[in-house]
Each structure stands twice: as C-alpha cells, then as structure tokens.
Amino acid sequence: MAILSVQNLTLRFGGVVAVSNLSFAVEAGTIASVIGPNGAGKTSVFNMITGFYQPSEGRIRLGDDDLVGRKPSEITRLGLARTFQNLRLFPNLSVLDNVKSGMHSRTRQGVWGAIFRTGRQRQEERLITETAEACIRFVGIEEYAGRAAKALPYGAQRKLEIARALATQPKVLLLDEPAAGLNYEEKEQLIRLIGEIRDSLGITVLIIEHDMGLIKRISDKVTVLDYGRKIAEGKPDEVLRDPRVIEAYLGREEA
Amino acid sequence: MGPKTTKLLRLLLLAAAILLPFVSNNYWLDVATLALFYVVLGQGLNIVVGFAGLLDLGYAAFFAVGAYTTGILMTVYGWSFWLTLPVAALLAAGFGVVIGAPTLRLRSDYLAIVTLGFGEIIRILAINLSITGSASGIYGIPRPAIGGYPFSSQKDFYFLMLIIACLVIAAVSRLGRSRIGRAWAYIREDEDAAEAMGIDRVRMKLLAYSIGAIIGSLAGCVFAVKMSAIAPLSFSFMQSIMILLAVVLGGLGSISGVALGAVLVIALPEMLRSAEEWRYLIFGAALILMMIYRPQGLWPAGQEQAADEREAAGDGAKSVPM
Numbered sequence: 045m046a047i048l049s050v051q052n053l054t055l056r057f058g059g060v061v062a063v064s065n066l067s068f069a070v071e072a073g074t075i076a077s078v079i080g081p082n083g084a085g086k087t088s089v090f091n092m093i094t095g096f097y098q099p100s101e102g103r104i105r106l107g108d109d110d111l112v113g114r115k116p117s118e119i120t121r122l123g124l125a126r127t128f129q130n131l132r133l134f135p136n137l138s139v140l141d142n143v144k145s146g147m148h149s150r151t152r153q154g155v156w157g158a159i160f161r162t163g164r165q166r167q168e169e170r171l172i173t174e175t176a177e178a179c180i181r182f183v184g185i186e187e188y189a190g191r192a193a194k195a196l197p198y199g200a201q202r203k204l205e206i207a208r209a210l211a212t213q214p215k216v217l218l219l220d221e222p223a224a225g226l227n228y229e230e231k232e233q234l235i236r237l238i239g240e241i242r243d244s245l246g247i248t249v250l251i252i253e254h255d256m257g258l259i260k261r262i263s264d265k266v267t268v269l270d271y272g273r274k275i276a277e278g279k280p281d282e283v284l285r286d287p288r289v290i291e292a293y294l295g296r297e298e299a
Numbered sequence: 300m301g302p303k304t305t306k307l308l309r310l311l312l313l314a315a316a317i318l319l320p321f322v323s324n325n326y327w328l329d330v331a332t333l334a335l336f337y338v339v340l341g342q343g344l345n346i347v348v349g350f351a352g353l354l355d356l357g358y359a360a361f362f363a364v365g366a367y368t369t370g371i372l373m374t375v376y377g378w379s380f381w382l383t384l385p386v387a388a389l390l391a392a393g394f395g396v397v398i399g400a401p402t403l404r405l406r407s408d409y410l411a412i413v414t415l416g417f418g419e420i421i422r423i424l425a426i427n428l429s430i431t432g433s434a435s436g437i438y439g440i441p442r443p444a445i446g447g448y449p450f451s452s453q454k455d456f457y458f459l460m461l462i463i464a465c466l467v468i469a470a471v472s473r474l475g476r477s478r479i480g481r482a483w484a485y486i487r488e489d490e491d492a493a494e495a496m497g498i499d500r501v502r503m504k505l506l507a508y509s510i511g512a513i514i515g516s517l518a519g520c521v522f523a524v525k526m527s528a529i530a531p532l533s534f535s536f537m538q539s540i541m542i543l544l545a546v547v548l549g550g551l552g553s554i555s556g557v558a559l560g561a562v563l564v565i566a567l568p569e570m571l572r573s574a575e576e577w578r579y580l581i582f583g584a585a586l587i588l589m590m591i592y593r594p595q596g597l598w599p600a601g602q603e604q605a606a607d608e609r610e611a612a613g614d615g616a617k618s619v620p621m
Contacts, residue, residue: 094495120497132495134488136601145485149497151478155510158477159470165477172478212497 047072047248048093048124048216053102055088055272062088063272066102070216070265075242075249077259077280080269081292086252087129089269090220094126095119106216121149123215127205127222129252135194139185139204142193143176146211150175179207182245183237199230206237216248217241223255231255235262260284268292309555316461320454328453330569332525335460336518337561341545342464342471342554343514348543349552349600350475351507352487353403354411357418358542361391361512363425363534365519370437370529371430380443384520391516395509403504418539425531436530443524456525463521464558467514472554474510483507484552548589550596559598 046069055063063085070076078086091097093104095116104111109122125146134142151172157165180186183203188196193204202222209217219238223231235258241247253259259266259280266283268276270292276283283289320328340362347355368387372378394417402413425431432438442449450456474480482503485493494500523529541564549560567585571578589597 096491096495115499116491116494117497117499120495126495128492128495132489132492134485134492137484137488141481141484144481145493145496145498148478148482148485153478155474155479155506158474158479161473168478208496 045072046070047107048250049105050089050093051103051105053089053092053104054100055085055092055097056100061272063092063099063269066269066272066274068267068274068277070248070250072215072248073242073246074264075238075251075262076265076267077251077253077263078267078269079253079256079259084269084292085272086269087220088272090126090218090252093119094124094218117149120212120214123213124218125209125212125214125216126218127209127220129220129224131201131205133193133201133205133208136192138190139180139188139193139196140173140176140190142204143179143207143211144172146179146208146213147172147175150213175213176211179211180204182210182240183207184233199226199233202226202230202234203237206241210241210245210247214247216250219249219251219253221252221254223253223258231258234258238262256284313465320457325453328457330565332453332457332460334562334565335457335464336522337542337545337565338464338558339460339467339518340515340542341549341557341561342467343511343518344542345546345552345554345557346471346474346483346507346514347511348546349550349557350480350483350487351504352483353504353507354408355414355508355511355539356411356543357414357416357421357536357539358511358515359534359536359538360414360418360421361394361515362519362522362538362542363421363531364391364394364512365516366523366529366534367425367431367437367519368516369520369523370440373440373524374437375430380441380520380524381445384517387516387520388513391512392509395512396505399505399508400501403501403508415536418534418536422531422534422536425534431531434531436528436532437523438528440523440527440529442527450524456521460521460525463517468554468558471514475552475554479503479506544586548586548596550599552600553596553598556596556598556600560596563597 049069051067053063053066054061066089078089080086088097092099093111095111095114095118099112106122106124111119111122134145151168153165153168177189180189183206185200185203185207188200193201196204206219206222223234226234238249238251239262242249251263263280266278266280267274268283268289275288275292276286319331323331340358344355344358347353365387368390369380369383372383372386373380398413398417402410426434442451444450450459482493482498485496485498486500486503490500545560545564546557547560548563549558550556568578568582571581574581
C-alpha cells in the first residue's frame with residue numbers, strides 16, 4: 045500500500061516550470077529514492093511535500109491525509125519528517141536540546157504546566173528526554189550529547205539531523221542528500237543507519253541523492269527526474285541502465 | 300562559577316534586597332524601587348527579545364496600557380486595584396495579538412518597525428484622548444490596600460515590587476527551561492528548521508509576544524498606584540530603549556543577566572549624579588566599550604545555563620565518556 049503519493053504535481057515560478065506533472069508513490073516499509081541531475085527539481089519536490097512550497101497543481105497524500113495547503117509544522121505532526129540538504133541544525137543549542145525539538149509536536153505541556161511544574165509537566169519532560177536520548181543512541185552520537193551542535197564534526201552533524209527528525213516519530217522520513225560531504229567510512233555507516241531505520245523502526249524512507257553507489261545499494265525503487273519531469277522509474281539496476289537516464293546524466297553520445 | 304556558588308550568590312542578593320530598606324534613605328529606596336520595575340520589565344522583554352529573538356522597540360506601550368488601565372478604572376470607576384490587574388493583563392494580551400498576528404509572520408526587522416510605531420501610537424493616543432487626561436495625565440490614583448493594610452510608604456511599595464520581581468523571575472526562568480521555552484529557542488536559532496520539527500512558529504511567537512505584553516502591563520499597573528500620577532512622558536520611546544538596554548547589557552536570554560542589567564541601567568546614572576551633565580556621556584561611553592569587549596552581555600545566557608545544568612544533572616558525566 046502506498047503511504048505517500050504524489051499526483052500530477054506541478055510547480056511554476058513565474059514562467060519557469062520547476063516540476064511538471066509528476067506522479068509517484070512510495071510503498072510503506074520501503075526505501076525509495078528520487079534522483080536526477082542538478083536543477084532537475086528534486087529539492088522542489090521535497091519542499092512541496094513538506095509544505096515549504098505550495099504546488100501550483102496536484103495532490104500530495106500521506107496515508108489518508110491531504111498535505112497540500114498545510115503548514116510544515118502540521119505536516120510534521122501528521123507523521124512526515126525531513127532533513128535539509130545544507131544542514132539546518134540549531135547551532136548554539138546542545139545535541140540533546142536539538143533532538144528534543146522533535147518531541148514538540150508529540151507533547152502538549154503549556155505555559156501553566158511550565159510555571160507551576162505540575163506532575164504531568166515533569167512526566168512529559170522525562171518522556172521528552174528519554175525519547176531524545178534514545179534517538180541520539182540510535183544514530184550513534186551519544187558521546188557528543190552535551191555539546192553544542194556547531195561544535196560537532198561534520199559527519200556527526202549529519203547524524204544529529206537524522207536523530208532530530210526521528211524524534212518526531214514519523215511514518216515517513218525524507219532525507220535530502222544525506223551523503224553529501226561524507227567520507228567513505230561515514231557513507232558506509234549511513235547506509236547501515238538508513239537500513240535500520242526501515243527494518244527496526246519500520247519507518248518508510250524517501251531519499252534524494254546524487255551518489256549512485258548509495259542509491260543502488262539501498263533503494264527498493266528509484267524515480268528519475270530531469271527538467272522537472274519523470275523520465276524513468278523502477279528497480280535501481282534497471283533504471284540505471286535505462287538509456288534516457290544515462291543521457292540525462294552524461295549527455296547524448298554524438299554519432 | 301559552580302552551581303553552589305551561584306545559589307549562594309542568589310541567596311545573598313535576596314538577603315541584601317530584603318535588608319536594603321532598613322539601611323537606606325528614601326532617595327536610594329526610590330531608586331531601588333524603580334530598578335525593581337526595570338527588573339520586571341526587563342524579564343518581560345527578555346521573553347520576546349532574548350528567548351524568541353523578536354526585536355521589540357515599543358515595549359513601553361504595554362507598560363502604558365497597564366498604567367492607564369489601572370489609572371482610569373480606579374479614578375473614574377472607583378475599582379479596587381487588584382481587580383484592575385486581570386483587565387490590564389487581558390487588554391495587553393489583546394493588543395499583543397492584534398499587533399503580532401499580522402506582523403509576526405514577517406521576519407524580525409519588520410516587527411521592530413511595527414512595534415516602534417505601536418509604541419508611538421499608544422503614547423500619542425494618551426496625549427490626545429480626554430479619558431487618559433491628555434498631556435497632563437491622570438493624577439490622584441488611590442493607594443491599594445491588602446486586607447485593610449494600605450500601601451502608603453516607600454517601603455511598602457519596595458517590598459511589593461520585590462515580591463513581584465521574584466515571582467516574575469521564577470516564572471520566566473521556568474518558562475525558559477520548558478517545552479515552550481525550548482520552542483522559542485528553536486525559532487530564534489532557525490525558524491525554518493523549527494517549523495520543520497513541528498513547531499508552529501507564528502503561534503509560538505504570538506505566545507512570547509503576549510506573555511511579554513502581560514508582564515509589561517502588570518508592571519504598569521503597580522507603577523500607576525506607586526506614583527499615584529501618570530503622564531505620557533513616562534512611556535516614551537526612550538523608555539522602551541532603556542528597557543531593551545537592560546536586556547542587552549545584562550545578556551540576552553539570561554535571567555540573572557537581565558536582572559543585573561536592569562539594576563545597572565537605573566543605578567549607574569544615579570551614581571554618576573556628581574558628574575553633573577557628564578553623567579550620560581560617561582554612561583554612553585561605558586555602554587559602547589561594553590558592546591566592543593563583551594557583546595554577549597555581562598552575564599551571558601550560556602554561562603547561566605551551564606551552571607543550572609550542572610546543578611540539575613549531577614549525572615551529566617555519564618553521557619560523556621571522556
């Protein structure tokens with residue numbers, strides 16, 4: 045069953061068509077990827093799904109909920125979390141406080157509870173801390189828990205962003221170029237981590253990525269975009285052999 | 300500074316504040332009372348500017364809303380002082396929402412301009428409306444009483460403000476370290492990322508703005524009965540700037556820092572009184588030097604938080620194996 049589906053999605057900026065009549069579906073419990081050359085419209089698709097851009101046309105559904113027209117915070121509450129292509133952490137806050145942000149939409153405590161430190165408030169604070177710590181352990185950066193996010197090595201910052209997204213307890217996790225800037229060892233860890241997110245947490249993953257090696261190894265399904273259109277879709281091996289895909293990436297061979 | 304030293308220091312300060320009226324003359328007691336007003340106003344503005352990162356240049360407007368609400372309800376309608384407090388709080392929150400709702404969607408710079416305008420509108424309204432007593436203001440505001448005991452002396456108002464200041468400090472520091480306070484910090488750090496983590500930024504900013512407004516207006520209520528006369532002059536743009544100065548000088552987002560900043564903003568010009576007309580020049584120069592050599596404030600939020608955390612989590616070491 046498709047947990048996330050996009051139908052006839054179009055995005056225009058003035059006269060420029062960034063995404064054109066795009067449809068695809070992500071099956072629950074799988075890892076799906078969207079690939080394509082620079083400027084193909086991948087991040088625009090992500091921004092529409094997460095509510096940061098409003099599509100000009102089309103529908104986006106998460107389970108039974110329609111996502112178009114909702115605020116990003118509402119979409120997160122409905123069970124969709126994301127990371128950003130260029131890391132968007134809370135740089136001066138500790139790793140623990142960064143991850144706690146994910147629990148905001150899963151808890152309710154308000155001004156009253158905070159000022160009077162009610163029993164329910166303290167109970168919720170404990171839950172927030174425990175969940176955040178579990179997410180930090182899951183991605184394997186517990187050694188940095190007390191440090192400011194900006195003081196972490198780059199690879200750990202990438203993992204922190206994933207931990208923060210996991211703390212929102214999503215049904216679907218969107219990763220925007222998670223391997224960008226990682227070295228070989230870190231990429232291997234990332235591949236294992238994404239696999240575990242699907243297998244042991246049961247979260248569906250949608251990835252935008254440039255790194256073909258990574259896509260090939262972990263995707264159950266690949267959708268290829270070029271100039272805002274879908275040009276191929278299917279299992280990674282088949283898709284990457286598709287002449288249209290090769291042409292999009294390498295250009296046409298002159299006869 | 301270790302957690303124990305911080306705790307001890309706070310207790311010592313409180314003891315000094317309680318003993319002050321018994322050793323000070325009326326002049327310095329009056330200065331200290333004014334400083335306490337600034338402590339309360341500073342904490343209110345600290346929520347808006349320090350916690351949520353929203354620049355507010357017209358905060359004195361909420362101070363005015365409180366003062367005029369109490370002044371009018373007591374002199375014209377003969378209300379009890381205590382009953383004017385909830386009305387002033389509601390009015391201030393209402394104004395906060397009316398000003399905030401359209402502007403908090405925008406980036407902080409626009410909010411600064413709108414709040415600057417709002418501050419001026421309130422002041423000019425007060426000068427021109429007959430119900431606010433025009434330029435001469437409202438006078439003859441009765442003294443409040445509690446259980447038959449009337450507040451009349453300098454000492455009474457000093458202790459009233461000291462209690463209010465302690466309550467506000469406790470409330471603001473608890474708010475700052477709660478789910479709500481963290482949400483404000485996330486918005487201050489990166490609005491888009493906060494929104495992506497499920498935090499409704501417009502709602503949370505509106506909340507910060509309204510709570511700040513309520514605290515400002517409550518200070519205004521007490522100000523009205525303490526002075527027994529209020530005039531538009533007390534709610535000028537300079538007033539807003541001086542409150543903002545207390546926050547920035549002490550350290551944005553730092554409870555202890557803002558309290559210290561408030562006391563300095565009031566006490567320094569008084570201490571320099573012997574320097575006659577040079578005193579504001581010296582004060583200004585001191586501020587410029589401060590901003591060059593210690594822009595994070597005298598008592599930055601980071602230091603305060605580190606001390607609090609060490610106190611709260613004695614087990615903090617377990618997560619750091621080194």
